[in-house]
Amino acid sequence: MASIPGATNIPAPSASTSTEQNHFVPLAILTTLFFMWGFITVLNDILIPHLKAVFDLSHFQASAVQFAFFGAYGVVSYPAGALIKQIGYKKGVVLGLLIAGVGCLMFYPAGTMRVYGLFLAALFVLASGITILQVAANPYVTRLGKPEGASLRLTFTQALNSLGTTLGPIFGSILIFSAATVDIGSLSAIDLEAHRQTEAESVQLPYLILASSLIGLSIVFALLKNLPVIVDAAEDANHTAKSAWQYKHLVLGALGIFLYVGAEVSIGSFIVDFLGEPDVANMPKRQAGSMISFYWGAAMVGRFLGVALMLRFKPQKLLTFAAVAASILLLAASLSSGNIAVWSVLAIGLFNSIMFPVIFSLSVNKLGPATSQGSGILCVAIVGGAIIPPIQGLLADNIGLQISFLLPILCYIYIAFYGVKGYHLDDE
Incomplete structure (x- = not known):
């Protein structure tokens, strides 16, 4: 999916920020974030048919996956903008990564307990973290380099977002649908229960991998020094x-x-x-x-x-x-x-x-x-x-x-x- 602008203006360049500063490392990390939230978002397309089979859901019930995930945008977007104005963009990125990481970790107990509501809660927490990330990350990309290259940097990071949405289904299909070829109609009630438990737990590994990646990135980003301090552009007092x-x-x-x-x-x-x-x-x-x-x-x-x-x-x-x-x-x-x-x-x-x-x-x-x-x-x-x-x-x-x-x-x-x-x- 396209990367989504946050609820704040992209600020004008500050004269106090040196455009000669080497921002390769933080820009590389932010580019990775664009890739990852595209990757994570598109995994929902794999989760829906998978959880539909695990919990024997209707199409309507299975679509609650998207309701829980995208519902976070409606709930979190405005508070995220206000929060980032208070704590700053760097801390906003770190917080968003940590919350998204916690959401991914919640898939482990959801799979073990096989509770559909817990899967939905995990998706809401994960999407809340991604929403905060999107509000915070776009302005940072515009400032990590020379002002005249801002559009090019944003275009590149958005292309990486699309790369994530392209590769995500392959990753999810291999790890999550690994046992999907079993003919459940031939299974006894006990074997069917065991099969569905195995299927529920199959989501744990991919989301543990994502959780470790997100939390690791939050630590790296928190330790980065000399990042630009972004101040929102002031409104025209005469307007x-x-x-x-x-x-x-x-x-x-x-x-x-x-x-x-x-x-x-x-x-x-x-x-x-x-x-x-x-x-x-x-x-x-x-x-x-x-x-x-x-x-x-x-x-x-x-x-x-x-x-x-x-x-x-x-x-x-x-x-x-x-x-x-x-x-x-x-x-x-x-x-x-x-x-x-x-x-x-x-x-x-x-x-x-x-x-x-x-x-x-x-x-x-x-x-x-x-x-x-x-x-x-x-x-x-x-x-x-x-x-x-x-x-x-x-x-x-x-x-x-x-x-x-x-x-x-x-x-x-x-x-x-x-x-x-x-x-x-x-x-x-």
Whole structure:
């Protein structure tokens, strides 16, 4: 997934900070963070079908994974911005890493006790840490080097985020779906219970590895010396304050972010089960889990293509084109079978790639002093990833999984509208 700006302005460079300072080590660590939170987020797409089997859940019940994870954005984003203003960006990064590490450690008792609610609690804690990280890390990247290279550094770190979302499903499929080929229908009640316990515990190793990595990075980052002290840019005292909620293009853009994240996460959440449908590809879970890498890998490729295309075409036109293309692909995935359905749903990632940054940039355009508030509103709108997947899960349980993939089309239709008209400023 795209890296998500925090709820604070990216500050202007300070004259007191030497751009000649060697920031290679902290920048390398922050780049690793972008990779890791993409890696961790996409593991949810593996957890959903896995926990669905472990606890014998419906699609709706299994989608609570995304509700718990992305619900943290709605709950934690605003408090995270206020907290970081109090403790500073460096301590914010360290705190976010530690909280995320604790969330990963919680998967161990969740697996041992085999309690679905504890898995959901672990995901909420993990996502809370990632939310704090995202609020704190973006401004740091802009300051770790010469000001003129800030955009390049952010682009590079965001590309590493996409690399994480591409490799995460492969990692998760190998470690988590290792025993998924067992025919549970042939097992006795006692053997089935033992099998489900083994499956629940299979999540422990990957999340222990992630926990040790996150906590180790927090220690390294805490020990770094001579990092720049970031001060938020001051608002223009002569500019009349105006609430971000008074800007129509920002409010419409927040709805666009809500629906975009909801659609992207919802599609990714059900890809494994979608590819396992007899009328689609009838893939085993381990193979289907690895295929998710094509969905997120296409988003990584699309991000680089999008940068090149924006040199020739207006972003809002590319946004509309991408939304229409995604709708057509979803229609094909929902109504066809075999390779057409498989590659149609995976190719949607290519067109998802530019949506978040384009909607975000159009939404905060000309907000002035309200930019910080607007950024916070957009960050909270990421909670769409918690709302849309359960709705699709409910549809999948009642009308069928494949046909439920028609739901995200409604999200993309709105995004196309935003690219045509919704982005316009009030004075245009």
